[in-house]
Amino acid sequence: MNLSIIIPLLNEQESLPELHSWIVKVMNANDYSYEVIFIDDGSTDGSWNTIEELNAKDSNVKGIRFLRNYGKSQALHAGFNKALGDVIITMDADLQDSPDEIPELYDMVTKGNYDLVSGWKKKRYDNAVTKNLPSKLFNWAARKTSGVYLNDFNCGLKAYKNIVIKNIEVSGEMHRYIPVLAKNAGFGNIGEKVVIHQARKYGESKFGISRFINGFLDLITIWFLSRYGKRPMHLFGAAGVLMFIIGLLSTGFIIVFKLIKLFMLHEPTILVAQNPLFYIALTSMIIGSQFFLAGFLGEIILRTKNNEERYKIAKEINL
Secondary structure (H helix, E strand, C coil): CEEEEEEEEEECCHHHHHHHHHHHHHHHHHHEEEEEEECCCCCCHHHHHHHHHHHHHHCCEEEECEEEEEEEHHHHHHHHHHCHHHHHHHHECCCEHHHHHHHHHHHHHCCCCEEEEEEEEECCCCCHHHHHHHHHHHHHHHHHHHHHCCCCCCCCCCCEEHHHHHCCCCCHHHHHHHHHHHHCCCCCEEEECCCCECHHHHHHHCCCCHHHHHHHHHHHHHHHHHCCCCHHCCCCCCHHHHHHHHHHHHHHHHHHHHHHHHHHHHCCCCCCCCCCCHHHHHHHHEEEEEEEEHHHHHHHHHHCCEEEEEEEEEEEEEE
């Protein structure tokens, strides 16, 4: 099979028939063998009924329905698990991503030998203050932190080799950082393509300004996981040892200074507990011990963790 097109959605009933027709037109024009996997992430507007109707008319349409809303990352994870195509295309269901981009993305992966190609919505139709400006700041921070130099991490239109999506773990809210996850997994040939961004035709955006705040927090998480996810003791243990040594040296200085004043200079001296440096030393040693224990517990958790079921599937179509 040439292509698997994975489309996560939430309350996009109006756009689904038009999106499906557009995809079929592109697939037939290029003579691709394909499947379209819709993942209904807890819609309440009849989107699932529309998916069932599309499947009844087109056997290439497949569907997964979550019991409730679990988020885009979980929807993509479910779609990746089921995808059979040599190349996987992800796109949003709101018609802002154009299926006409698919042939070029497919060629970049198959002929250009890219592991992953990310779309770049260079010209956007979103609000400049609430979306475009925060998006530029977010993408700049993501580039500097991850070392993956893409202009648009948030673009939902991406193409992957099958081997890529089968070897990365998309969890939490990490769908923005799939290129970073791919790079960390060893897939370094990452490309970018300018794609058309179309104005939303139906409904309203499901994402507000909070997604950028969450995005920055996730960026810190993925930075930590990429560097210390397999060895937390290297970070916490090193910080703990450093803090403990600072406290220990401070304690030694207090004791030596007190002994010198008492027995060599024969001068009166204050109690150890009255010296401000004593509390700095004590605090440093306590914090150092806690850091070390945090690293130790992280190592234990890493070796004993079980993979939990992250979402519940209510129904499947044609899978």
